[in-house]
Amino acid sequence: MSDVDFDVIVIGGGVAGLACAYLLAQQEREVLLIERGDEPGSKNLSGGVFYSRVMEEIFPNFIEEAPYERVITRNCLSFLNKESFVNIDYWDQRLADPVNAVTVLRSKFDPWLAEQCEEAGVTLMPGFKVDGLLREGDQVTGVVSGEDELRANVVVAADGVNSFISQEAGIRAKEPNENLAIGVKSVIRIGEEKVRDRFNVSGNEGAAYAIVGDATQGLPGGGFMYTNRDSVSIGIVANVPALEYGNYVVTDVHDHFLEHPAIAPFLEGGELIEYGCHMIAEGGAKMQHDLVRPGLVVIGDAAGFTLNTGFTVRGMDLAAGSAQAAAAAIREALDAGDFSQDRLESYVAEYEKTFVGADMATYARAPEFLESPEMYGKLGEMLADVFHGVYNLDLTPRKHILPTAWDAVKGSGMKLGRLARIAYQAVRAL
Template sequence: APRTFDVIVVGAGPAGSAAALEVARAGYSVALVERGPFPGSKNVYGGVVYGRVLDELVPRWWERMPVQRWVTRRQTMVMTETQALTVDFRTEDWGRPPYNGATAHRADLDSWLAELAVEAGAVLVPSTVVTGLLRDRAGAVVGVRTDRPDGDLTGGVVIACDGVNSFLAKEAGMYDTEHQAEHLTLGVKQTLALSRETIEERFAVTGRHGVDIEMLGCTKGIPGGGFLYTNYESISIGVVLGLTGVRDGGTRPEDLVAELKRHPAIAPLVKGGEQIEYSAHLIPEGGYHSMPELVGDGILVAGDAAAMCLAAGIWLEGVNFALGAGMFAGRAAAKALRAGDVSKTGLGGYRKLLENSFVLADHRKLRDFPALVLGERTQQRYPGLVCDLVQGLFQVDNPAPKPGLRKLLLRSAKDNGVRLRDLVRDGWTGMRGL
C-alpha cells in the first residue's frame, strides 16, 4: 500500500534537505527520497559553500557544519597559454564568524544537511529512485512512483529537487522545451592529495584558512573556465565546459584538466598532488532565461532542477541558491497545506518568496551574464587582450619610450581581433550586470 506524507521531497541534495527541514519544522510529515545510498554520494561540485543563506536555516551553522577550510583568499586569474594576470584578494574578516565561504566535501555537507532534516522529523528514504509522478484525474500531482516494490508514495505536495536535467519537472510539463544542450555545462574535477603544510606554504594561508581561484582562458576556446580550491589536506582542480563546445571542440575534458595542471601559473601549486578522486557532473548554466515554471498543481521545483545555479564568470554558486530555493519551497508547501489549497494558486507564494529574495533577484540581475561570459569574445579574445595589455604596461622597452595606455589598448585589441565597439558594448553589459 502506498505510504502517505504531507510532502514528498525528491532528492537529498542541498535543495531537498533544506525543503524537508522547513516542512518538518512547520510540523508536517515529509519523506526525503534519495537515489544514492546516502545523501551526497552521487553529488559533485567544485567545493565552496557560501554561508549567508544558512544563517536563516541553521543558527550558528559554522559551529556544526563539516568544513574543510574557510575561504579568506579569492583569486581571479585571466590566462593565455604563456601568461596569467591574477587579481588576488584576502581578508581576515572571512576567517571568523559569521564567515563567508567554506570548502567542504559534498558527502559530508549533504549528509549533514539531510541529518538536520531528519532531526527535525523528516523521514530519509535512501537507495530509492523516484521513477515518475502520480496524478489525480484532473492532472494534479499527488505523489511519486519509486523503483521499490509497492514503492508508491502519496502526498499533498511534491517538491522536485532532483538536480540538473530534472526529469520530474519535465514530466510535469514545467519545462517549455527539453533542456537544451547550450544551457548546460560539464564540470570535471580532480581531487589531489597534498599535505596540510604544503597547502599552507603554497597558498600562503594558515590554520583553517583557504583559497578559491577561478580562471578564465584555460579551456582552449571552449566556452568555460577553470577552478582550484583548497581543502584541508587536498585540493580540487577542474574545468567547467559548455556542453556544445565539448561536443564540437575535439578536446577531451580530462585533457584540458591535465593541460591546466601544466600551466606555468598552476603547475607549482599542484606539483606532487596525487589524484584521490575524479568526478564529472552537468551544471545548468542558462540562468534566468532557461528556468522552467516553478509551480504546478501539487508540485514545486527547486535548485538545479529549476536551473537556479548561478554560474556567471567570477561566481559559481549553486549550493546557496539550492538551499535558498529549497527553504522557500518548504515554507510555501507548509503554508499551502495550512490553507488547505495545494493547487498551483495555493502554492503560488513560492514564486513570490523567491522574487523577494536573492534567488531570483540575483538571477534576474545577472540574466545576460551567462551569454557574455560564455561568449566567443570573452572566451577567446579578452584573456589575450588583457594579458597583452598588462604585459605591455609592465614591460620596460627602453631605449624606446613607454607606450601610452591608449596605444597599448588599441594594439592589444588589434592583435587579439577585438573591435573597440564590441569591447565597449560588452563592458557596458558587464557593468550593468554588476
C-alpha cells in the same frame, strides 16, 4: 487528502531537498526524502564554494558544526594564456567575519545535512530512485519508486539539473544543450601546510580562483581551483555545444588545465582522492519555467537556479534559498489543507522576494555576456601583453602605460569598438 503516507515527499537528497525536508520537519510535518544514491552526497558534485549566509538562517549551528573545509577570504579572477597567467587577487579579512563563503566537499557535507534531517524527524530513504509521479486528475498525489506507491499532500522535486520529475510533470522539456555545461572535477590532496604555503592563506582561511582562457583551451566556460583543508578542488566547466562543435573530449580539457605550467606547481606531489563529472545548468533566467503544478513544487537545480557571473559560480546557496521559500509556501498549504496550483504558487511569490529571485533577475544578462569569445582568449592575452610591455625591460626605450596598452590592443587584432561593446555588456550584465 486523508489517506496520505506523508505530508510531504521530497525527491532528491542534494542541498535543495535536504534543506527543504529539514525546514518542514522542524515544523512537525511528516516528511519523507527519497535519494537514489546510496547516501545523500554520493552522486553530487560541486566546485565547492558555498556562499553560506543562507545556511546560517536554516541551521543556526552551521558555522560551529557543519563540516566545511575553509573560509574563503582570497578571491582570484584569473586569465590563463598558454604562456602567461594574469590574476586579480583580492584578499579581505572582512569576508571571514561574518563568514561569507566556505568550501565544502559534498561527499562529507551532504551526509551532515542528512544527519540534521534525521535528527529533525525526516524519514530518509536512500538507495531508491523515484520512477514517476502518482496523479489523481491533474493533482500530483505521490510518487512511484519500484514496486512502491507512496502518497503525500505535496511532492517536492529537488532532483537536480536533469529533473526527470519536472519533465514528467510537463513543466519543461529536456533542457537544450545550449543551456548546459559539463563540469569535470578532481580533488587532490597536497597536505595542510602546502595548501597554506601555495595559496598564501593562513589558519582556516582559503582561496578561490575563477580562471578563464586556456583553462578550457579557449572554449566558453572556465576553470576553478578552490582550497580545502588539506586538498585542492580543481576542475573545468565547459559549454556543451562548444565541446561538440570542436570535437573536444571534456576530460582531456580538464587534464590540459591541470598540466598547465602555471597550474601544475599548485598540485605538485599531490594525490588524487576524488574525481567526477556532472552537468551544470548555465541558462540563468532563460531557463526559468513554471515551478508549480497542483501538489508539486520544483526547487534548486531542478528549477534552473544557478548563476555564473564569471566572478562566482552559484547554485548551492540558491538551492537552499529556494528550499526556504518552498518550505514556507508548503507550510501555508498544509495549514490550509489546500494543495492546488493557486495555493502553491505562493512559493513563486515567496522566492521572488528573496535573494534568489533578486539575483536571478540582476544577472539575467550574464549568460549572454559570457558568450563573448574574446573572454576566453584575446582579452587575457591582451592583458598579459600590457604587463609584458611594463615588465620586459629589453633595453628599448620605455613607453608610458597608455601607449603600451594601445600596442597590446593593436596586437590583439581587436577593434576598439568591439572592446567598448564588451565593456558595455559587462557593465550591464554584472
